[in-house]
Amino acid sequence: MLEEQIINVNGLDVHVVSTSKYKTTNFVLQIKSTLSKETATERSLLANVLKSASKQFPSRKEIRLYLDNLYGASFHADVQKKGENHIISFRLEAANEKFLKDNTPLFKKSLSFLHEVLENPFLDDKGGFSEKVIREEKRTLKQRMESIYDDKIRYANKRLLEEMCKDEPYSVHPFGEMEKIDKINSDTLMQEYKRMLQEDDIRLYIVGDVKAEEVEEAASIFSVTSHSPQKQADTQQSKPLNEPKEKTETDDINQGKLHLGYRTAVTFADERFPAMQVMNGLFGGFPHSKLFMNVREKESMAYYAASRYESLKGLVLVFAGIEASKYEKAVEIIKKQLDDMKQGNFTDEAVEQTKVMVKNQLLETADSARGLVDLYYQSIAAGNQRELTEWVKAIDSVTKHDVIDAAATVELDTCYFLRGEEAAK
Incomplete structure (x- = not known):
């Protein structure tokens, strides 16, 4: 950078x-x-x-x-x-x-x-x-x-x-x-x-x-001033419930929208952050991920299935487009993919492939002027500086064990399902 x-x-x-x-x-x-x-x-x-x-x-x-x-x-x-x-x-x-x-x-x-x-x-x-x-x-x-x-x-x-x-x-x-x-x-x-x-x-x-x-x-x-960024206070983070919340709503749609919200203590400022990036990439961030391959391709359960890691808050969000009749089965299979991550049911080769993709994504962002600003500003928003060269090195050094440890911090909090009105009858 x-x-x-x-x-x-x-x-x-x-x-x-x-x-x-x-x-x-x-x-x-x-x-x-x-x-x-x-x-x-x-x-x-x-x-x-x-x-x-x-x-x-x-x-x-x-x-x-x-x-x-x-x-x-x-x-x-x-x-x-x-x-x-x-x-x-x-x-x-x-x-x-x-x-x-x-x-x-x-x-x-x-x-x-x-x-x-x-x-x-x-x-x-x-x-x-x-x-x-x-x-x-x-x-x-x-x-x-x-x-x-x-x-x-x-x-x-x-x-x-x-x-x-x-x-x-x-x-x-x-x-x-x-x-x-x-x-x-x-x-x-x-x-x-x-x-x-x-x-x-x-x-x-x-x-x-x-x-x-x-x-x-x-x-x-300019006459405005900057205020030196404080180290970001811990974001208000309620612990995941023993029993995750479930919420179902209906709308005039054909394809159901299944969104699962997970919490993690690992945020941008945490030293485990690069491992969590790799974990999310392998869980649902890329086309070779578990969610894409198993939920969408292998089981044909979803029109799309992916996850996103909100590193400044400590959330992993899963979203899938499914038929309403497949709701319970889809939730079960998505949960299994995370359990597999926690159990280490993935290969070292998959970890290496994901690391390359996370690094490429990062370098691609740093290649544009707008992306550069966003990367630099992320450190301001998090109150924690991350140099790109060190960041890339940290991703390189992530091991399978680190990915398992990162997955272990991820717990389901809320399951939200938006389904068609006809399907609800």
Whole structure:
């Protein structure tokens, strides 16, 4: 992974990855707060409102025209959760001016635009956010939330986490809650905006062919500050129940969505983390995994079957598309795959194959500018630094015994099944 240099400019940490590998420069503002039901909807809406209008560019159209003038720069905003952190990201990708024939100072103009978006929002005569912009962005946010319901895999995953982590911040979706949207007004949004600027951890990432001196000069326009990351507090983690929770719901669907939520004490900051990555890869992360080969291929139980490891929270999530009549059998076979992992019923060759795939996935992520930022930022979100070279070495050194030990920490907490209405009769 390319080397990261952190420059503190008037209290703002600017993470610079200087490389001539790309012909563009990538800028990412990361704004981190604690994930909370009280603020998630406001922050989600706020990200869209800030993205859509600023003092200098008071409409989406004017922002688009300005970006076109920056040789077609692209600009996006999104919200996500990393562990029990709620992250707003503003991403801008612009051509590197060294490849242009004229002398347009794209680097400075890009930083100036991000500063404008963050610190000079479009306000009405009373000094509040424009009700017109808020109305438009509320509609957009509702559509994004509705799109989750329309995508039954995403919806089932959302419902699993709501049931599994009921009394934990992790149950909150990064978009927030539909029923809260209409209650938000210009005043409540302004309160959240001011709180965000004062309290949130704000960082700027820059990846491209840039020098530290020009970064320091250009970034001095920002007046926000970063807060040094604390080692992430243990995320609220209730122990798996002796008897896992079961929840079945019905919807107008043909194919049932079976989602199982497992808990593990092994998180990104744990020294056993690389072993857990390999464990998950062999359990359900890749096409050669136990879930794919045995649940989908051998038993023909599922249209798809896979697992994902949420390392900042300590969850392993399994998802499978099944016929409703095969529910009990599918759950039984999925449980057996994890039991086989705990018993060591897999070969050394399978471990080696998985290690290669985990490393390739990691190196592939580090190969793109966006992936680089995400990898570096994961260390900030976890409060634990992981150098890529050491990370790869740690994966290399994982043994079959380490994988068995990692599997031993994984316990089923909740089983969620979304089935068709006809099948429930």
